[in-house]
Amino acid sequence: MSEPKALTHRRVLNIALPIVLSNATIPILGAVDTGVVGQMGLAAPIGAVGIGAVVLSAIYWVFGFLRMGTVGLTSQALGAGQTGEVAALLSRALMIGLGAGVILIAAQVWLFHAAFAVAPASAEVEALARDYMAIRIWSAPAAIAIYGITGWLIAAERTRAVLGMQVVMNGLNITLDLWFVLGLDLGVGGVAFATLIAEWAGLALGLWFCRAAFAVPAWRDWPRVFDRARLKHMASVNTDILIRSVLLEAMFVSFMFLGAQFGDVPLAANQILIQFLHITAFALDGFAFSAETLVGQAMGRRRPDLLRRSAVLTSGWGLAIVVVLSAGFALFGGAVIDLMTTAPDVQAEARKYLPWLILIPVIGLPAFMLDGIFVGATATRDMRNMMAVSAVVYAVAAYVLPPLFANHGLWIALVISLVMRGTTLSLRYPRIERLAAPA
Numbered sequence: 001m002s003e004p005k006a007l008t009h010r011r012v013l014n015i016a017l018p019i020v021l022s023n024a025t026i027p028i029l030g031a032v033d034t035g036v037v038g039q040m041g042l043a044a045p046i047g048a049v050g051i052g053a054v055v056l057s058a059i060y061w062v063f064g065f066l067r068m069g070t071v072g073l074t075s076q077a078l079g080a081g082q083t084g085e086v087a088a089l090l091s092r093a094l095m096i097g098l099g100a101g102v103i104l105i106a107a108q109v110w111l112f113h114a115a116f117a118v119a120p121a122s123a124e125v126e127a128l129a130r131d132y133m134a135i136r137i138w139s140a141p142a143a144i145a146i147y148g149i150t151g152w153l154i155a156a157e158r159t160r161a162v163l164g165m166q167v168v169m170n171g172l173n174i175t176l177d178l179w180f181v182l183g184l185d186l187g188v189g190g191v192a193f194a195t196l197i198a199e200w201a202g203l204a205l206g207l208w209f210c211r212a213a214f215a216v217p218a219w220r221d222w223p224r225v226f227d228r229a230r231l232k233h234m235a236s237v238n239t240d241i242l243i244r245s246v247l248l249e250a251m252f253v254s255f256m257f258l259g260a261q262f263g264d265v266p267l268a269a270n271q272i273l274i275q276f277l278h279i280t281a282f283a284l285d286g287f288a289f290s291a292e293t294l295v296g297q298a299m300g301r302r303r304p305d306l307l308r309r310s311a312v313l314t315s316g317w318g319l320a321i322v323v324v325l326s327a328g329f330a331l332f333g334g335a336v337i338d339l340m341t342t343a344p345d346v347q348a349e350a351r352k353y354l355p356w357l358i359l360i361p362v363i364g365l366p367a368f369m370l371d372g373i374f375v376g377a378t379a380t381r382d383m384r385n386m387m388a389v390s391a392v393v394y395a396v397a398a399y400v401l402p403p404l405f406a407n408h409g410l411w412i413a414l415v416i417s418l419v420m421r422g423t424t425l426s427l428r429y430p431r432i433e434r435l436a437a438p439a
Helices: 009-024 026-038 043-079 083-106 108-118 123-155 159-183 187-209 228-262 264-301 304-340 344-376 380-400 407-436
Strands: none
Touching (some): 026 159, 043 083, 043 123, 043 187, 043 228, 083 228, 123 159, 123 264, 304 407, 344 407, 380 407
């Protein structure tokens, strides 16, 4: 086995910064989608694109495990020098993504019916949203397969390629939005076709970025690709991540629902402030992804010393980021709130709870970074179990505290859940170093 590349701050930043920039492009596309249909001068098309995009994003989000699982498994194979397995993992991820997308296309009638049963809309909005989703669903194989490609590229420390995919997809999507809707007057269907084309183009570009893997015969070594033990391990890892992610999403969804009991103004304030949490997650993603890659490679090499240094270096950068974010929220949080809403009562209400958002980046850092470390180590059973513990603690806190402290109690429950995740994962961390030790 060759000597590993030096584990330096530069290497961490080379992985992390393209991901941070890639994440920064995500809100731009949503704003353009909304803006172009807004030029039609009608409320229904805006609502239809919003609902349709949320429904499809929620469905695709379920398959986000494919990115995380692929990073952990591929980085470990790279660390162990298993070139054939690295190529086979890409084939497995692509087959899962493309297959899942085909299933979603086949099941679209039932999926859309269920979605509107849960989130009913006016007849006009629902009709337009169904038209939008009926077009976009045909890019489901591409959208889900991209998760696998993204994970594979991150494991290979090729995050600039990930950034390139995101920029090309979003850039093409925005260009086609403007042409189809404002130029050709295709309305909601134009927005859907723009995304459909952009996602298939993104998959094509991603496959080109992965072309080196297809130069290795192992990518089509079907006995290896369909090896029962490897498939079982991949399924176990991905299932654990899926359960963990569903529990995490349930906590955030319940947070918003529970906030509604305090009235429209606190609910609106919570919706604004939760965007600060999203900003924190987007900023930390790059360093958590760095941890996934570097920890995974250290696991593959059976080098607990490299694993520990990977955890320390990536977490150190994560700490620097959250300190800057907390300071920024403290200094400019009020101004950001004022930009996001012009309602004086919502502005005042959001300021009441802003201190929690100043605290959360630092308090939540261990949870964010340890997630990345555990993904890289494919210690997904621990991730799943500790998330379950945290979810139970959150549920108890969310039941007990809001009657005592109103909306502040809800924010306290969220903070407690982050502390619990970080603490329980920290207690399990020594096991990862033991697993990385030479057999």
